[in-house]
Amino acid sequence: MxxxxxxxxxxxxxxxxxxxxxxxxxxxxxxxxxxxxxxxxxxxxxxxxxxxxxxxxxxxxxxxxxxxxxxxxxxxxxxxxxxxxxxxGLFAVIIGLRQWGEAFFYAEGEAHSVVVDCEQGQPLRTLELRSADGRLLGPEDCRRIAPQAEG
Known part of the structure; x- marks a missing residue:
């Protein structure tokens, strides 16, 4: 095993x-x-x-x-x-995976389930990552910083 x-x-x-x-x-x-x-x-x-x-x-x-x-x-x-x-707290993760799948694994116009806003009945907007000051961010705009060693 x-x-x-x-x-x-x-x-x-x-x-x-x-x-x-x-x-x-x-x-x-x-x-x-x-x-x-x-x-x-x-x-x-x-x-x-x-x-x-x-x-x-x-x-x-x-x-x-x-x-x-x-x-x-x-x-x-x-x-x-x-x-x-x-x-x-995983809701945004699931929606992000859905939206990624819709963008890259379906042909244009191909039918698939849709998540809608219960109040308006409209499909959700595409998730966006934004900086603290509201700028739209992509992978090239971010970097990971490792924790500093103590001592």
């Missing part, structure tokens, strides 16, 4: 994030949660993934604080998976 590299102590926030959500299945589970899916069986039907793999991914997402398990909202004996504040 292949041993997975762990990044929980990495200096890079991207690497640390990959420990929790670096798997395609995990991101699809999170996407479905934003679409209102909360129960194991609903995730399984939506994604068509093996139950053991789904169980493993959900356990990991709970352990990383992305989901919490709560009693079923209908009072039944079931449990539901609810996004925590940490999980809800």
């Amino acid at each position: 292949v041993k997975l590299t762990r990044f929980e102590s990495a200096e890079c926030p991207v690497a640390r994030s990959l420990d929790a959500i670096g798997d395609g299945w995990a991101l699809l589970i999170i996407r479905d949660a934003f679409d209102g899916i909360r129960r194991f069986g609903e995730f399984q039907r939506s994604l068509g993934m093996a139950k053991n793999i789904l169980a493993m991914r959900l356990r990991s997402l709970v352990a990383h604080g992305v989901f919490e398990i709560v009693p079923a909202s209908d009072g039944s004996a079931y449990q539901e998976y609810v996004l925590t504040e940490k999980g809800r």
Whole structure:
């Protein structure tokens, strides 16, 4: 069995994030949660993934604080998976992946699902990165600075 590299102590926030959500299945589970899916069986039907793999991914997402398990909202004996504040913080990541996929993996005019603003019913604007003073930023406008060694 292949041993997975762990990044929980990495200096890079991207690497640390990959420990929790670096798997395609995990991101699809999170996407479905934003679409209102909360129960194991609903995730399984939506994604068509093996139950053991789904169980493993959900356990990991709970352990990383992305989901919490709560009693079923209908009072039944079931449990539901609810996004925590940490999980809800992934909304921009999911929208960014959607928009990237729309831009690079669909032919012009090809049909795909769309996320709309509930109040206006309009598709979302493309995400933008802006500086503290409001300037639009691209990769060439940014750089990563490593933490300074103490001592």
